[in-house]
Amino acid sequence: MIFNIPFIAVTALVLIGLYTVIFRRNLIKMVIGITIIQSGVNLFLITLGYRENSVAPIFTSLPPGTIVPEGMSFPVPQALTLTSIVIGVAVLALMLSLIIHIYRHYGTLDAREIGGNEE
Amino acid sequence: MNIIDFLLQHSPALIVAIPLLGAFLTPLISRINNKARNIFVILILGLTTSIVFLLANDVFAGNIHTYVFGSQDLALPIVRILFEVDAMSAFMAIIGSILALVAVIYSWAFIKENTGLDKFYTLILLTTAGMFGMVLTGDMFNLFVFLEITSIASCALIAFWTNKGKSVEAGFKYIVISSIGALFLLFAIALLYGQYNALNIATLANAIQFSFLDKIALVLLIAAFAMKAGIVPMHMWLPDAYSKAPASVTIVLVGATQASLYGVFRVCFTLYGNTINLSPASIGWIIVLLGLITMLLGVAMALIQSDFKRLIAFSAVAEIGFIFLGIGAGLTVLGNAEMMAAIGIPAMSGGVFHIMNDALDIGLLFLVAGAIYYATRETSLDKLGGLARNMKYTTVFFIIGLFAVSGIPPMNGFASKLLIYESTFQLNPILSIVAILSSIMLLAVFVKVFHSVFLGPSLPKFKEVKEVPKSMLIAMGIIASIIIVFGLFPELIINNIVEPAVSALVNYGDYIREVIPTFTGGI
Amino acid sequence: MSMLETLLGTFQTGSGFWNPIVWIIVAALVFLITYILRGFGNKKYKKGTEQVKSFLSGNPEYEKEKMHVKGSNLFWGFTESLKWIFDILHKMHTGNISDYVLWFVIVMAVLFLLVGLM
Numbered sequence: 001m002i003f004n005i006p007f008i009a010v011t012a013l014v015l016i017g018l019y020t021v022i023f024r025r026n027l028i029k030m031v032i033g034i035t036i037i038q039s040g041v042n043l044f045l046i047t048l049g050y051r052e053n054s055v056a057p058i059f060t061s062l063p064p065g066t067i068v069p070e071g072m073s074f075p076v077p078q079a080l081t082l083t084s085i086v087i088g089v090a091v092l093a094l095m096l097s098l099i100i101h102i103y104r105h106y107g108t109l110d111a112r113e114i115g116g117n118e119e
Numbered sequence: 120m121n122i123i124d125f126l127l128q129h130s131p132a133l134i135v136a137i138p139l140l141g142a143f144l145t146p147l148i149s150r151i152n153n154k155a156r157n158i159f160v161i162l163i164l165g166l167t168t169s170i171v172f173l174l175a176n177d178v179f180a181g182n183i184h185t186y187v188f189g190s191q192d193l194a195l196p197i198v199r200i201l202f203e204v205d206a207m208s209a210f211m212a213i214i215g216s217i218l219a220l221v222a223v224i225y226s227w228a229f230i231k232e233n234t235g236l237d238k239f240y241t242l243i244l245l246t247t248a249g250m251f252g253m254v255l256t257g258d259m260f261n262l263f264v265f266l267e268i269t270s271i272a273s274c275a276l277i278a279f280w281t282n283k284g285k286s287v288e289a290g291f292k293y294i295v296i297s298s299i300g301a302l303f304l305l306f307a308i309a310l311l312y313g314q315y316n317a318l319n320i321a322t323l324a325n326a327i328q329f330s331f332l333d334k335i336a337l338v339l340l341i342a343a344f345a346m347k348a349g350i351v352p353m354h355m356w357l358p359d360a361y362s363k364a365p366a367s368v369t370i371v372l373v374g375a376t377q378a379s380l381y382g383v384f385r386v387c388f389t390l391y392g393n394t395i396n397l398s399p400a401s402i403g404w405i406i407v408l409l410g411l412i413t414m415l416l417g418v419a420m421a422l423i424q425s426d427f428k429r430l431i432a433f434s435a436v437a438e439i440g441f442i443f444l445g446i447g448a449g450l451t452v453l454g455n456a457e458m459m460a461a462i463g464i465p466a467m468s469g470g471v472f473h474i475m476n477d478a479l480d481i482g483l484l485f486l487v488a489g490a491i492y493y494a495t496r497e498t499s500l501d502k503l504g505g506l507a508r509n510m511k512y513t514t515v516f517f518i519i520g521l522f523a524v525s526g527i528p529p530m531n532g533f534a535s536k537l538l539i540y541e542s543t544f545q546l547n548p549i550l551s552i553v554a555i556l557s558s559i560m561l562l563a564v565f566v567k568v569f570h571s572v573f574l575g576p577s578l579p580k581f582k583e584v585k586e587v588p589k590s591m592l593i594a595m596g597i598i599a600s601i602i603i604v605f606g607l608f609p610e611l612i613i614n615n616i617v618e619p620a621v622s623a624l625v626n627y628g629d630y631i632r633e634v635i636p637t638f639t640g641g642i
Numbered sequence: 643m644s645m646l647e648t649l650l651g652t653f654q655t656g657s658g659f660w661n662p663i664v665w666i667i668v669a670a671l672v673f674l675i676t677y678i679l680r681g682f683g684n685k686k687y688k689k690g691t692e693q694v695k696s697f698l699s700g701n702p703e704y705e706k707e708k709m710h711v712k713g714s715n716l717f718w719g720f721t722e723s724l725k726w727i728f729d730i731l732h733k734m735h736t737g738n739i740s741d742y743v744l745w746f747v748i749v750m751a752v753l754f755l756l757v758g759l760m
Contacts, residue, residue: 014306021299022744030295030739037302044306048313076197077312080260084305087267091298094271098278098291105284114288115737292739299743303750338757342750352745355735405756416731423721423728425714500713528665563717571713576706607662 006047013040027102027109031095038088042081049077123173130174131186131202134212135252137167142244149237160223160240164247168216175209179619183633185257201319203257205630206619210471211254211381213616214478217601218374219247225486225594226367228587229493239279245272246371253378257634259308260318262382263301266347269375270297276371277364289363296356300343307339320390321634324627329394337402340386347379350443351413354436358420361432362498366489369428370482373435377478380442384624387450392627403451407550410443414557421564425500427491430568431484434524434561438477444554445470445539448546453625462542467621468613469538476531476605480523483598484565487517490587490595491572500571507573509584514573516595521569523602525562531602534609 013036020033050073055063057072066072099109106114126133141163149156178184189199204212223243230239249269256262274297278290312318314333315326327333346353357376361369387402417437424430449467452458488498490513497503507514523530526537536558544551586592605612623629631638687693696703703709721728 018743018747021295022740022747024740027291034295034298034302037299041302041305041309045309048309076318080309080312083260083264087264090271091267091294094274095291095294095298098274098287098294101278101281101287102284102291105287111740112736112738115739292742295739296742296746299746334757335754338750338753342746342753345749346746352734353742353749355737355742355745358735359737401756405753419727420731420735422717423714423732503713504710529662529669533662567713567716571711571716575710578707578710607666609662 003052006043010040010044010047013037013043025111027099027111027114030111031092031099034095035088035092038084042084042088045077045081045084049074126170127173127177129186130170131184131204131255132188133170134167134174134255135248137163137170138244138248138251142241142248145241145244146237149240153236156237156240157223157227160244161220163244164216164220164223167247167251168220171209171212171216174204175213175616178204178206178209179616181619183629185633197316197318200261201257201321201634202255203321203630203633204255206623207381207384207471208254210475210616210620211378212251214377214475215247215250215254215374217598218370218478218482219243219250221482221486221594221597222367222370224597225370225489225591226365227590229367229489229591230365233280235279239276242272242276243368243371246276246375250371250375250378254381257320258318259311259320259323263305263308266304266379266382267297267301269378270294270301270347273297273368273372273375276368277360279365279368280363283363286363289359292356293360297347300346303339304343307336307343310336310339319634320385321631324390324393324631325635325638327391327394329391333391333394337386337391340390341383341402341405344379344382344386345409348376348383349413349436349439350409351416351436351440354413354417357436358429358432361435361485362426362428366428366485366492369485369489373478373482373485376439377474380439380474384446388453388624389627389630403447403449403453406443406447406450410440410445410447411550411553413437413440413443414553415440418557418560418564422560422567427498427500427503427568427572428485428488430500430564431481431488434484434564435477435481437557437561438473438481438524440557441536441539441554442470442473442477444543444550445473445535448539448543448550449621449625451546459625462545464621464625465538466542466546467624468617469535469542471620471624472609472613472617473532473535473539476523476535476602479598479602479605480520480532483516483520483595483602484524486591486595486598487513487520490591493587493591494584495581500568503572504575504581505573505577506581506584508577509581510586512586512592513595516599517569517573519599519602521562521565523606524565526558527562529603529606531605531609534606534613 017033017035017037017040020036021030024030024033051070054071054073055066057069057075057078059068062068062072102114103109108114141160145156145160148159174184184204186202186204187199188202191199223240226239226243230236233239246269249265249272252265253262253269256265271294274290274294277293278287280286308318310332311323311327314330315323317323317326342353349357361372364372383406387406391402414437417433417435417440421430421433421437424433445466449459449463449470452463490510491503491506492498494510495503495506519530523532526532536554540551540554543554628638
């Protein structure tokens with residue numbers, strides 16, 4: 001049961017992030033919600049790579065007595081997670097700089113007042 | 120080996136690498152001169168287009184090209200990224216290269232007065248490289264990475280006119296929607312990786328069974344790609360993003376949207392192809408139903424708009440519905456051999472041919488809208504009028520676009536729409552009735568635009584409006600001539616270009632057999 | 643004759659044929675006939691008199707800017723009679739980004755139900 005806690009945490013993070021994006025009106029809170037969804041998906045990716053009682057997959061610094069390669073955790077999900085974290089940082093920076101421009105034009109950060117445009 | 124064989128062997132990597140290299144060299148070259156930078160960008164895209172045509176020529180003859188970044192030993196799992204080009208990928212690459220080349224030729228005069236142009240051309244080249252990567256790759260995580268590259272570069276391009284608040288807001292909405300769609304896509308990829316320890320599309324298609332987690336992954340993939348492609352009711356970012364962007368950016372954005380549409384079909388046909396007898400026709404009927412709702416709602420919303428580009432954007436949504444209808448009808452009968460030959464292949468030919476026709480027609484209409492904006496600085500239909508006297512060539516191009524979008528015979532829209540009407544009528548008559556109805560309403564919408572913009576008395580405030588500069592006319596002329604040629608000789612295009620793409624989608628076994636030679640099964 | 647037959651046989655739908663080249667030739671013939679018929683009209687008229695002014699059933703003619711039918715006034719009958727549909731659609735497109743993501747979640751939930759029950 002204890003090994004299922006990361007997966008329950010992933011579901012909780014994604015649902016909290018979706019709730020924040022849908023039901024909050026401030027643009028900054030929406031961006032925080034997207035960041036929470038990103039954290040949830042990254043956690044899911046890295047949980048997939050865990051083997052029970054395994055060590056880090058580095059060949060040159062193994063603790064003595066490790067079976068190679070069954071004693072090491074998978075390295076590929078760690079590479080995928082790093083890529084995803086970097087993409088998340090770039091998207092976050094872009095969204096925040098766009099919010100700065102929007103604030104200069106409209107003077108408010110309320111999504112309902114900004115979005116009420118022409119037909 | 121001579122230069123042609125060398126180019127052909129390395130072409131999947133060159134098609135992505137040359138625009139990427141050009142994108143990073145453009146700020147350096149723009150220090151010399153503006154004209155040098157424009158010529159450099161056109162040369163890069165011209166070179167890429169010629170390599171795409173070279174590759175497409177070989178792929179349509181029946182060979183599937185693969186290109187391996189990493190280890191060549193196919194026994195080891197995940198130590199490589201594989202680019203796999205079959206006829207459907209080459210078809211989408213042709214569309215993307217034509218749209219990008221026309222956009223850059225158009226931008227020579229359209230965007231000349233603005234500052235920050237070196238960043239503009241860099242971002243257009245980056246978007247093009249991302250779009251090529253999305254259609255040429257054979258690896259799911261690589262598809263996610265290129266999707267993110269395309270959406271980040273397109274978001275910056277949509278918000279290009281930062282002095283207007285509306286453009287920046289449209290860019291923000293686009294990046295939020297793209298980011299959420301891509302995150303759910305990554306969730307589905309992680310689900311599939313966790314079950315089968317593979318990221319390659321062919322390897323996954325070999326190993327997939329339709330378990331409960333696979334069903335969740337299928338729903339997430341279809342929903343995320345459909346949202347990026349503009350399916351109702353998730354389409355609402357599309358009018359905002361298309362109407363507030365500069366016109367040459369919109370035509371590149373149309374190409375990026377078609378690449379997400381390609382993602383839906385790659386998932387449904389190739390990735391889940393082997394389970395098609397476990398999951399019966401329901402997925403096809405879901406796609407057909409989404410296509411019907413998209414057509415009706417897009418056309419209904421287009422009729423009440425008063426902003427020029429927003430109206431064209433809603434009709435673009437309706438055209439995506441046609442593509443979903445055609446290919447969904449083919450997916451419905453995929454397991455059944457004789458119904459496939461009677462209904463499925465014509466419907467899918469119509470749908471796939473309509474992808475190219477839709478990109479060209481909607482692109483031409485957006486270029487005309489951009490030309491009107493360049494000449495008069497007005498976008499509202501209530502304030503325009505009587506422009507046919509001053510801008511004769513633009514009027515002719517708009518008439519060609521009007522005929523093409525509503526499916527009137529000498530243009531290419533008629534050929535693909537006739538195939539869709541005929542084949543879906545045999546499946547269920549209501550489908551083709553709805554399709555014909557929405558075509559007629561598209562004609563009504565664009566006749567409304569034609570009257571209120573081009574016909575009527577000449578208004579005094581538009582007395583000194585002149586024709587747009589030559590580079591914009593050349594760009595519109597290229598697309599108009601392709602539309603007329605495709606309309607006059609549709610059977611040439613269908614036999615040589617569309618039929619290989621359709622058979623590449625239906626016979627998913629060929630795709631898998633390139634990577635795993637011992638694969639049995641498949642149609 | 644066989645080349646003409648193959649040319650006419652393309653795009654046969656079973657209830658007529660729709661070859662685009664034949665269609666263009668027929669359209670050009672119709673334009674030619676219309677142009678010849680137009681040439682039979684009366685070419686003599688006096689400029690500057692009442693013969694060239696437009697007739698609006700006796701109503702006065704305003705200046706050009708007010709006489710042009712604007713874009714949003716076209717198809718008024720259609721949009722007014724179906725006003726209930728267009729009002730619902732117009733209210734659906736709020737421009738609020740939270741609603742866009744809400745629609746995505748709704749469609750995903752509906753697809754889960756449909757695929758799960760399959």
